[in-house]
Amino acid sequence: MSFSFFLLVIIILGLGSYYFGKSKALALKQNDVVHSLPKYYGYYALVWFATPALIIVSLWLIFSEGIVTNQVISTLPDNIKTLPTNELTLILNDIKNKAAGNLVAGESFIGFELAAETYNSYSKIAENIIIYSSIVLGLISFIFAYISISGKLRARNRIESIVSKILLVSASIAIFATAGILLSVLFEAIRFFQIISFDDFIFGLTWSPQMAIRDDQVGSSGLFGAIPLFLGTGLISLISLTVAVPVGLMTAIYLSEYAPSRVRAVTKPMLEVLSGIPTVVYGFFAAITLAPFIRDFGETLGMNIASESALGVGLVMGIMIIPLVSSLSDDVISAVPQAMREGSYGLGATKSETIKRVIIPAALPGIVGGILLAASRAIGETMIVVMAAGLSARLSINPLDAVTTVTVQIVTLLVGDQEFDSPKTLAAFALGLTLFVVTLILNFYALRIVRKYREQYE
Amino acid sequence: MSNPSSNSSSITEIVNKGLKKRYRSEFMFRLYGITSILFAAAFLIVFFSSIIDKGYSAFTQGELNISIYLDPEIIDPDNTLDEEEIRYANYDKLVFDSLKNFFPSVSSRKERKELKALVSNGTSLRIQSLVLDDMSLIGKTLDLSVKLDSDIDMFLKGNVDITLDESQRRISDNQVKWTNELKTKGLISQKFNSTLFSAGDSREPEQAGVLGALVGSFFMLLITFIVAFPLGVAAAIYLEEFAPKNKFTDFVEVNINNLAAVPSIIYGLLGLAVFINFFGMPRSAPLVGGLVLALMTFPVIIIASRAALQSVPPSITDAALGVGASKIQTVFDHVFPLALPGMLTGSIIGMARALGESAPLLMIGMVAFVVDIPSTPLDASAALPVQVYLWADAPERGFVERTSAAILVLLFFLLVMNSTAIWLRNKFEIKW
Secondary structure, X not given: OOHHHHHHHHHHHHHHHHHHHHHXXXXXXXXXXXXXXXXXXXXXXXXXXXXXXXXXXXXXXXXXXXXXXXXXXHHOOHHHHOOOHHHHHHHHHHHHHHHOOOOOOOOOOOOHHHHHHHHHHHHHHHHXXXXXXXXXXXXXXXXXXXXXXXXXXXXXXXXXXXXXXXXXXXXXXXXXXXXXXXXXXXXXXXXXXXHOOHHHHHHOOOEEOOOOOOOOOOOOOOEEOOHHHHHHHHHHHHHHHHHHHHHHHHHHHHHHHHOOHHHHHHHHHHHHHHHHOOHHHHHHHHHHHHHHHHHHHHHHOOOOOOOXXXXXXXXXXXXXXXXXXXXXXXXXXXXXXXXXXXXXXHOOOOHHHHHHHHHHHHHHHHHHHHHHHHHHHHHHOOHHHXXXXXXXXXXXXXXXXXXXOHHHHHHHHHOOOOOOOOHHHHHHHHHHHHHHHHHHHHHHHHHHHHHHHHHHHO | OOOHHHHHHHHHHHHHHHHHHHHHHHHHHHHHHHHHHHHHXXXXXXXXXXXXXXXXXXXXXXEEEEEEEOOHHHHOOOOOOOHHHHHOXXXXXXXXXXXXXXXXXXXXXXHHHHHHOOEOOOHHHHHHHHHHXXXXXXXXXXXXXXXXXXXXXXXXXXOOOOOOOHHHOOXXXXXXXXXXXXXXXXXXXXXXXXXXXXXXXXOOHHHOOOHHHHHHHHHHHHHHHHHHHHHHHHHHHHHHHHOOOOHHHHHHHHHHHHHHHOOHHHHHHHHHHHHHHHOOOOOOOHHHHHHHHHHHHHHHHHHHHHHHHHOOOHHHHHHHHHOOOOHHHXXXXXXXXXXXXXXXXXXXXXXXXXXXXXXXXXXXXXOOOOOOOOOOOOOOOOOHHHHHHHHHHOOOHHHHHHHHHHHHHHHXXXXXXXXXXXXXXXXXXXXX
8 A cells, every 4th residue: 555545545534534423413413412513523533533543653654664674684694783883774775775676786795685675575564564553543543432422522622622732732843943953953063072172163273174084194183173264254244244234224214214105115125125035146146246346346456355255245245134134223213202203303403313312322222132133144144155255264354355154164064975973074063053052142132132122112 | 691682692693503514414314324225226236137137148048950860870770670779879970960061171080079069968869869759750851959059059149258269268269160150051049948947957058957946946845835834823823822921931932033043054954963864864855955944934934923813803802702602713713714814925925035045955965966857855856046056156157147047037936926925915914
């Protein structure tokens, strides 16, 4: 039985149990008082049918692979069984490929074909057990539910308590996701710090993660000092904020204080377009159009500008962040009470004086929060820097040099071939952890500042 | 004793003295505002004109009208009509022979190579499949319009500087001469580049298309929607309608706000560590990409759905509760249907953002070079933004215009999604 057919059977049986539950309730209703609407009895029967079936299927999805693999290993010849784990994994992969009907490079031992067949037959057995047991169990549990349906059964309350539990679980996924991110990054990072000391990573001045091919090779250890990356990330973020903060803030001020509605009607969608452009497109623009332009411009001035200069990357990233700064500042500026403006006008201040001396000081916490959020976005931005910034880590704060960032290094370390135990791959997770922690702190404080500020004027 | 009238006049004087300066600073301030808007507008204009200028030429492709004699001596010398025999015939030679008809003087090894490189190296495969489809063609002459090689196409589109020394460009003097001759004979024409929309990736620019990436992105968005929309809406309903005000709810809210601001690349690391390494899901598959994007879109959908739920007036809830509906019935039968358009609008906008996202996809191996069009979410596949990234890295000049074309396709789909969202909002939004 194929999986899609199985799914179809389950769906049909599910609909059937709904129908039977509902019709029993309808029949009861003829000559008895029934607690809930008939459909709730249908749902009740459906839940009783589906829960055991779904539990079994999900257990199957999680465990069947492991059980079948262990069974196959136990049938392998002894000399293969005792191989080290990673070699055994390779052989198992070959067996699975063979079992799936793919071409396999070479058959590594006698009985290889047999193992593939064993694998297939065990998978088949496991699959059948699951399919039939889930259907049978589902039906048994449905029958119990069906028998228990009576006018006194509070089906609606049961269903509602299930629904509210489902809602609660959905909301908790946010917590699981955060925990998942933290744990997955943390575990790999801890493995990295077992090889490279934490101090060397945080305070080291040289980043050159290539690993040795031979153990006695020069510089075989790889150097994982992340200071150049932090510096490069900081430099590019700083450049982008110098572009985004004044422009975004002035745009927001102009839009909320000066602009006639026609200008607003044009500018707002324009900013939305700006924020809707995918970052990979910004990256392409930075790499293909802006960077050569800046380099050539520098040449005419007699300056030597790297074609992957931090300046070009920062500029484009700054433009990408303008809408974020502007919309956040717009929010906080409009939240400043009208009375404060009128008080200032009443004393004879001009509009710009009111803005500079009253509104901005009043809105400052909110604006700072917005800038922090923008900074966290700049630090975590990936595609623009991957496409337009440099690859080699250089300890430099000259905006005309090519520098590299944390995100660029994560991508270069993880894209392509990877061995999962080398410090090189694990370093990416250590960098990811750093990035996560820094942006988490920035976001947390930014959101707190913004929220406090809002409460102040509410 | 001071004279009140002279005192007030002196204040007026002081104020008047300063007025000019103050008005000037007022004017300057306003100018800064206008300048920053113009700066953003100017960037957008430069940006779009640069992309369109680079990309529009990719929608046409130079083709050469050519007659190819399907020589039985080459295809099937023993007249076996055996498919295997015909499959492995030397189709390159057929193409070369018909090119040679134009330029009979070609003889040296270098010239032969250059002549062959005029047309796309996919030409012989195309003839092979034509012959395999219809073996009665053998011995006949086919009039075909075949794709020029990308380098020649670039030359025709004016992207090759032929004043450079021959060794410094990808097309030789002979090829320039021949191309110009063929062009004056009227055999070369620019046709709509349908390959761009019907093929997967390729190493040869003229044979590369975005369909594989489009299908991959479609599968991903489908999974993202199936996973993130129900969960996001359920979470929003819980937080907005049922959540008690306690530490747990606060904690959930803090988590959602932080998730919305976590850098996307971190989600990629999560996908790599959890979905691929822990659960053993396939690399490069839209399934994993969709799950990662779903996690990313989840907070966005929650935030949008909560806003939609808040906009439903409390009178609806009160009325439903008043006639005896339970809390759950009120929410699911009355509040939810009214909030649904708003939820969908927010979700589509969130999905549009997911469509443009590429950083997490790099982490889960979607940068693989995939020629085939994926047929299920489990097949290896590219995604549209990742295709842009891959082509932007390719050294051939032909890929620059194709990158821009892929960007235009991507922007087109973003536009479609966002306009759908706006249309939905305008059509179904109820002003209470």
